Amino acid sequence: MKEKVSVGIDIGDSQVVTVIGHRAEGEAYPNIVGVGIHKGSGMRRGVVTDVEETVASISAAVEEAERMAGLPAEAVYVSVNGEHIAATNNKGLIAIPRSKEEIGHDDVLRVVETAQSVTVPANREILHVIPRMFMVDGQEGIKDPVGMTGSRLEVDAHVITGSTPFIKNLRRTVEQAGVAIAGFVLAPLAASKSVLTKKQKELGVVLIDIGAGTTGLVVFEEGDIYHSAVLPIGSDHITSDIAIGLRTSLDVAERVKVEYGMASPITLSDKDTIDLSKLDRDEEQEVSRRYLAEIIEARLQELFLMIKAELRKVGRDGMLPAGAILVGGGAKLPGIVESAKDNLGLPAQLGFPVELKGMIDKLDDPRYATAIGIMLWGMDDESEKTVFPTFDVSSVITRIKELFSK
Numbered sequence: 001m002k003e004k005v006s007v008g009i010d011i012g013d014s015q016v017v018t019v020i021g022h023r024a025e026g027e028a029y030p031n032i033v034g035v036g037i038h039k040g041s042g043m044r045r046g047v048v049t050d051v052e053e054t055v056a057s058i059s060a061a062v063e064e065a066e067r068m069a070g071l072p073a074e075a076v077y078v079s080v081n082g083e084h085i086a087a088t089n090n091k092g093l094i095a096i097p098r099s100k101e102e103i104g105h106d107d108v109l110r111v112v113e114t115a116q117s118v119t120v121p122a123n124r125e126i127l128h129v130i131p132r133m134f135m136v137d138g139q140e141g142i143k144d145p146v147g148m149t150g151s152r153l154e155v156d157a158h159v160i161t162g163s164t165p166f167i168k169n170l171r172r173t174v175e176q177a178g179v180a181i182a183g184f185v186l187a188p189l190a191a192s193k194s195v196l197t198k199k200q201k202e203l204g205v206v207l208i209d210i211g212a213g214t215t216g217l218v219v220f221e222e223g224d225i226y227h228s229a230v231l232p233i234g235s236d237h238i239t240s241d242i243a244i245g246l247r248t249s250l251d252v253a254e255r256v257k258v259e260y261g262m263a264s265p266i267t268l269s270d271k272d273t274i275d276l277s278k279l280d281r282d283e284e285q286e287v288s289r290r291y292l293a294e295i296i297e298a299r300l301q302e303l304f305l306m307i308k309a310e311l312r313k314v315g316r317d318g319m320l321p322a323g324a325i326l327v328g329g330g331a332k333l334p335g336i337v338e339s340a341k342d343n344l345g346l347p348a349q350l351g352f353p354v355e356l357k358g359m360i361d362k363l364d365d366p367r368y369a370t371a372i373g374i375m376l377w378g379m380d381d382e383s384e385k386t387v388f389p390t391f392d393v394s395s396v397i398t399r400i401k402e403l404f405s406k
């Protein structure tokens with residue numbers, strides 16, 4: 001493996017996270033050498049709604065990570081999210097010329113190309129074309145056809161598209177922040193890269209990324225991606241429900257959710273109360289924790305029902321042996337794993353990003369799965385050839401630890 005630096009930026013609704021990874025020559029895994037986190041993003045449900053705020057948030061998160069790494073973020077991979085995302089499984093087919101003894105890389109590229117030449121509406125563009133399986137002369141289940149002989153090569157590919165105006169806007173906004181884009185990655189797909197194991201993907205699994213404004217999901221089966229979708233509900237909807245239910249500001253509702261919220265009221269009694277004046281001097285009421293949990297439970301049930309419907313749409317409702325893996329800030333709500341099990345009828349657990357060297361404790365959290373996954377995506381992207389000068393990784397790790405202990 002050649003030395004390489006990869007930069008991932010997760011532009012979420014609630015925050016922008018930049019992760020810089022460095023892989024030393026001969027190493028299989030990168031070290032995390034820079035991290036930048038900026039609260040706020042000027043985004044709403046995956047779409048830029050305040051260009052100035054988004055530009056400033058990206059700049060701040062990138063600069064912080066660059067300072068820590070002592071490296072410039074030259075070509076970055078950026079998350080894409082939002083309800084405008086759509087995905088289908090498409091087939092592609094080519095004839096292999098008789099003169100050819102065996103199928104080559106060029107043929108694979110050609111057949112994948114035909115899989116993306118599906119009719120994409122004028123206002124949409126392709127984000128990912130992921131080959132799931134190849135067929136040679138009708139023989140199914142081939143993972144890599146290079147070197148095989150045959151006259152007819154087919155591919156079954158997962159094609160993910162997004163709305164051109166939204167992507168264009170995002171591109172321009174990131175560029176305005178002075179960052180050159182190497183590629184876009186669908187947010188939950190990036191998260192799947194950092195938390196799912198090969199075994200889970202083989203067995204059949206759904207990764208669920210519960211963010212602030214959206215919930216992304218990606219289904220894997222027999223090792224390959226099978227379905228992906230982004231739903232327009234996130235944990236901020238719970239916050240709004242709490243604000244309405246308790247008649248408080250959104251700020252107080254957010255703090256109540258994070259400090260006292262639970263996914264189910266079962267274990268709570270009405271005598272369990274929260275004194276809101278402790279959170280905000282302007283507040284004076286005492287509220288029941290049980291009532292709070294009932295508000296949260298109702299919204300979570302709606303969310304899991306939507307996920308279940310999405311799984312049913314592709315015939316995988318209750319059919320994924322490795323179950324549901326939950327990531328994103330919304331997955332940090334106590335009791336959510338039980339709620340996922342009950343509502344989805346699947347095993348469930350939280351997903352943590354793979355542990356990488358240089359990883360600070362703060363990143364060992366389901367909330368950072370996407371940002372780390374984007375960096376890993378860039379690391380593995382063969383089309384990206386930038387190689388950076390060697391530098392001392394251990395000194396950077398010390399610097400990161402110092403910064404966070406301050």
Ligand SMILES: Nc1ncnc2c1ncn2[C@@H]1O[C@H](COP(=O)(O)OP(=O)(O)OP(=O)(O)O)[C@@H](O)[C@H]1O
Nearest residue numbers: 012013014015211212213214235236328329330332
């Ligand atoms: N400890 C916690 N308990 C409950 N909810 C939490 C906790 N920490 C964060 N959240 C919620 O998680 C959400 C933020 O999660 P995350 O950072 O994954 O979102 P995002 O990536 O910014 O948004 P999106 O993916 O929708 O663009 C917020 O709604 C926040 O209230």
Ligand SMILES: [Mg+2]
Nearest residue numbers: 012187211370
């Ligand atoms: Mg997110």
